[in-house]
Amino acid sequence: MPLERLTLRSVRARPVVLPLERPIVARIATITRWPLILIDLETEEGVTGRAYLEPYLEHAMRYLVPALHDLGRALAGRRLAPVEIYEAARKSLHFVGYAGQSMIAASGLDMAAWDALARAAGVPLCVLLGGSVGPVRSYNSNGLWLREPAAVADEAVALRDEGGFTGLKLRLGRDDARIDLATIEAVRRSVGEEMRLMIDFNQGLDMAEARRRCHMLDPLGLEWIEEPVVYDNFRGCAALASELKTPLQIGENFYGPRELHAALAMNACDLVMPDFMRIGGVTGWMRAQAIAGAMGIPISTHLYPEVAAHVMRVTETAHWLEWQNWADPILAEPYAVAGGDIVIPDRPGVGMDWNEDAVAAHAVSL
Template identity: 70%
Template sequence: MSALQVPKLTFKSIRARAVILKLRRPVVARIATITDWPLILIDLFTEEGIVGRSYLEPYSIKTMRYLVPALHDFGEMLKGRQVAPLELYDLARKSLHFVGYHGLSTIAVSGLDMAAWDALAKASGVPLCVLLGGSVGPVRAYNSNGLWLQAPDIVAAEAVALREEGGFTALKLRLGRERVSEDLAAISAIRAAVGPDIELMADFNQGLNLAEALQRCHMIDDAGLAWIEEPIVYDNFRGYAQLAAELKTPLQIGENFYSPRELYTAIEGNACDLVMPDFMRIGGVTGWIRAAAIAGAAGIPMSNHLYPEVAAHVMRVTETAHWLEWQDWVDLILEKPYEIRGGLLHIPDVPGVGLEWNEKAVEANKANV
């Protein structure tokens, strides 16, 4: 068997397009209600004809006005360079050094990075997980497509539907209703509807202050939850350390880690039991790989936030891989959405990540920003 050949690719240009999709199940959280989901579709063109693809989910439509030009600026800056993801990652980050590495800077770099890795895997003729040293296979997933802040009877019925969408063995629900008794009623209703064998993750979406979190998290600590996620604002690591020390239920944070360094700081400060980085904030594939080494050394289970397609590939090479968060919010604009079966996300055995745009859907949902 011959060794994997990685062809040399030359960076040509980037195309970034803004798309806005209607959510089938709108986000209804304590801190926000979202009905329209913004996407930035990224195509990294090479002189050799290989196209790397990725997307960004920046939450706010307005932010696309800044991110799309930043990505096009990368296209001009990197033209003619070899597509070596780690090098492009460092060059792009350093070009934004004076405006800071957090926020929109990291998000733009992450989109570039994911597209570069996709291009390199395509040129190599293998799925990304294989390029990274792993193999194609299924990844355990939980359904995160619903269970927002609605009445107990509504979320109970929805939980059954979500379970059946792909034979899921785990679901995520959201907490943070006006009264804690309403949250407890929702948990009880969902549990009664889906039975004792379905794992339930609970997410407060940063909706509580520390005093509220101390009260509410203790009140749900015996509810048999797989984890309690982000009860307080994401950067209050001292508050998280207090909660982690007091609670029996594992504490999950990480979707707002802007770089592997923040993941390291949280773990070092005993601020969590579990981590779940988001690809547009952790630094794309490159940032994930670096963060996964830290989580692995600490023995901390690592899940993903959003971006299930690229997440599936990197979870196959993550030492402490835990749960994949499944959301189908981008399926509408994908030519071939990933398949969920038996609670597992199945990686297609095709070169790269496996993202191809449904251009008719893209055209129908394009946005001018």
């Protein structure tokens, strides 16, 4: 069917905060409540595109919500061509910089624009992008934080069984590295040797400690070691990547595709995993995955599993989707997982609508 021409009318951004079933306990932070910004991009033709942002910190919503509303006012009346909207949103923020909250706001707008366009076409986003509805391999990242080894091992069984997962991610970085090793051993005993295990240090180590700990982990057959040092230390990451047999994973803090390219040009990693609110939404992802594909680098997703599932169906070097169900309480029909694969619903757009009763129950004032 012909693709309907859409005109951006307004953007509505609503802050909500959800309790986490399994609180985040990492080396650099403890988080018990998860902030979300729900975005409704309304068009003159009556089609509404939806997306959400996950800014980690509740107070960050005080700046992002007004930024989204400002972008909506600035772009009202424009034809809803997502790539053009993305470029206009970025360039409107040129004087305050493309990184940080500027890119996050533009990314949220971009995801909602792509959803609206696919809804207007009456097809799932992956189909609009040239792919098809199908399975996407996922690992469970809903827990396995810095708790005692026995508790982590028990939780690993529960996480595996939530959707028949074949991959799980553990967070490391305890004060005593021997407890980190004991935790991996306990998880191996509980879920079996065939389980693919990813390790994330959440940027918690300096270079000296990263070298010591990563070499301790190197013989364990891990799927990857993620962000051992601060995210922008590409030189340090390159040194680690050259020393280790285990693939080094970075990328959730790339602000835009050019940062991904810079990291790969420096051989800073073996794997990349952009985050949608930083890489530039769907538009930024498609540009980033083309760079990764041209260089033969496997690319995984970070958060935003609903959007992630669609773009992974059209990504040349698609690796793993990070499954987290933290937004499920406010979704009318959450995505399902079966046999370790995320199940893309055969619905127009990304296939997300809000559970308005849950939204009202968790709404916050800024």
